[in-house]
Amino acid sequence: MSSNSDLSINIDKLYQDHHQWLVSWIAGRTSGWDNAQDLAQDTFMRLLARPNTTENIRSPRAWLAKIANNLVVDQARRKILEQNYLLALANVPEAEQPSPEHQLALLALLEQIDDLLCSLRAVEKTAFLMVRLEGVSYRQVAKQLGVSLSSVEKYVAKAMFQCYNLVYGDL
Amino acid sequence: MAVKKVPENIVQQAIAWHIRLASSQQQSTDVEACNHWRAQHTDHELAWQRLLEMDSTFAQVADQAPTLAQSILLKTDSDYRSVNRRQALKVMARSAMTVAVVSGIAYQQGAIDYLGADYVAYSASKFYLLQDNSELWLNKNSAAKLNFSSSSRQLDLSRGELKLNAVAEHRPFSIQLPFVKISSQQASFFVRHHDEEVIVQVMDGSVSVNHLSQNRFDIKAGQSYRVGAHSVQLLDNKMFDYSSWVDGIFSVRNMPLSALLAELSNYRSGFLRCAPSLAEHLVSGVYQLSDTDLILKTLALSAQAEVRYLTRWWTEIIPSR
Numbered sequence: 463m464s465s466n467s468d469l470s471i472n473i474d475k476l477y478q479d480h481h482q483w484l485v486s487w488i489a490g491r492t493s494g495w496d497n498a499q500d501l502a503q504d505t506f507m508r509l510l511a512r513p514n515t516t517e518n519i520r521s522p523r524a525w526l527a528k529i530a531n532n533l534v535v536d537q538a539r540r541k542i543l544e545q546n547y548l549l550a551l552a553n554v555p556e557a558e559q560p561s562p563e564h565q566l567a568l569l570a571l572l573e574q575i576d577d578l579l580c581s582l583r584a585v586e587k588t589a590f591l592m593v594r595l596e597g598v599s600y601r602q603v604a605k606q607l608g609v610s611l612s613s614v615e616k617y618v619a620k621a622m623f624q625c626y627n628l629v630y631g632d633l
Numbered sequence: 634m635a636v637k638k639v640p641e642n643i644v645q646q647a648i649a650w651h652i653r654l655a656s657s658q659q660q661s662t663d664v665e666a667c668n669h670w671r672a673q674h675t676d677h678e679l680a681w682q683r684l685l686e687m688d689s690t691f692a693q694v695a696d697q698a699p700t701l702a703q704s705i706l707l708k709t710d711s712d713y714r715s716v717n718r719r720q721a722l723k724v725m726a727r728s729a730m731t732v733a734v735v736s737g738i739a740y741q742q743g744a745i746d747y748l749g750a751d752y753v754a755y756s757a758s759k760f761y762l763l764q765d766n767s768e769l770w771l772n773k774n775s776a777a778k779l780n781f782s783s784s785s786r787q788l789d790l791s792r793g794e795l796k797l798n799a800v801a802e803h804r805p806f807s808i809q810l811p812f813v814k815i816s817s818q819q820a821s822f823f824v825r826h827h828d829e830e831v832i833v834q835v836m837d838g839s840v841s842v843n844h845l846s847q848n849r850f851d852i853k854a855g856q857s858y859r860v861g862a863h864s865v866q867l868l869d870n871k872m873f874d875y876s877s878w879v880d881g882i883f884s885v886r887n888m889p890l891s892a893l894l895a896e897l898s899n900y901r902s903g904f905l906r907c908a909p910s911l912a913e914h915l916v917s918g919v920y921q922l923s924d925t926d927l928i929l930k931t932l933a934l935s936a937q938a939e940v941r942y943l944t945r946w947w948t949e950i951i952p953s954r
Contacts, residue, residue: 546709568702572694572705584711591707592703595702597699605909615656619649625687626648626683630636630683
């Protein structure tokens with residue numbers, strides 16, 4: 463309705479005024495013009511997904527740059543993860559190689575986990591992964607990382623809380 | 634799609650129960666108490682079920698390739714941090730306008746340390762002859778800033794390791810660190826600044842240490858100290874020659890294997906560890922840093938152990954079967 467059309471006008475104007483600028487801004491930070499176009503598109507998509515924010519943006523370019531920067535950073539991180547995954551697979555003996563479908567499914571799971579655990583400190587992430595993936599006991603993790611048992615419990619709790627908020631929290 | 638919100642404190646309680654059960658190896662009384670808690674309120678049960686649901690992602694990976702997955706995730710983390718640092722530098726060099734954005738993504742202090750530095754060594758150690766003819770070696774991942782004036786020679790080590798041969802002159806030579814200042818007229822010494830801790834080893838001459846909260850003291854040739862914000866500790870100087878990287882080697886005497894691996898891991902990417910039963914095994918020798926795989930092999934041999942490469946960057950020394 464009226465607020466809806468206001469919104470689309472807002473976005474239209476934002477798009478017309480800043481799209482070209484955004485594409486070149488992104489191109490300066492990542493490789494490939496096509497990729498920059500895609501990311502600029504994604505940036506505006508993000509904007510559409512959060513309609514309430516469009517009205518009170520004071521500095522559209524700074525705001526667009528912030529979203530775009532997050533996307534560039536995410537993309538870079540995904541790339542590294544994928545590379546590391548392929549490298550790791552290359553080191554697995556051929557007989558033990560999972561099937562291609564399996565490989566893809568595992569990569570998707572890894573991406574999910576990487577997202578869920580992002581922004582944890584290295585030691586927190588290590589503790590959580592040791593407990594949850596390798597099944598190492600809390601006591602052993604504490605010993606191997608050289609921290610107290612209660613620290614390990616704290617790290618795991620922090621990791622779980624972050625996951626919970628990313629999945630069920632309201633953003 | 635609205636998701637029913639469970640109050641944060643209840644989520645935290647659910648997590649606490651989860652950890653209590655996992656950490657205490659499931660005392661039956663704990664299980665009962667947890668069941669009781671879950672039955673108290675629908676929100677309790679909902680939070681609990683969500684944790685289980687969330688766990689399925691991890692469970693799938695744990696079933697398939699736990700060690701592999703863990704090493705990939707941790708490697709990605711550390712790779713990402715270093716890439717980020719490099720990118721930050723690149724962007725930074727391009728224009729001063731982007732400073733705010735850069736410091737936003739450079740969430741590790743690292744990038745900032747490098748940015749302000751005069752002398753930077755990233756991937757290999759570097760040698761510099763300073764204008765007063767003092768000799769400076771910077772180890773990899775180190776950054777230092779020089780400040781020479783008519784009355785003093787000062788060097789800030791924002792991170793990493795250096796070895797300095799300071800030549801005698803009317804101006805004192807000092808190294809500035811967050812909570813200590815190390816000064817000397819003429820000396821050869823090593824300084825490590827890492828994680829809010831400083832290690833100083835003096836090879837020749839002597840240096841004096843001005844500590845913010847401790848008494849001033851001297852370190853003489855042949856001594857090493859570990860200096861924290863609130864502590865000063867004399868180290869066993871014979872165990873490890875901290876500055877031996879200058880010659881491309883590691884020189885150790887009766888050093889616990891785990892401690893040596895910790896030092897060695899600064900020179901390779903990825904994870905490096907040994908079985909707990911080998912941690913205290915004492916090692917002596919001189920090792921060429923150019924081939925860390927060979928060092929690992931030699932170390933393993935001396936401990937009647939073997940090197941196991943789980944992936945290229947996940948390496949363990951474990952007892953031979």
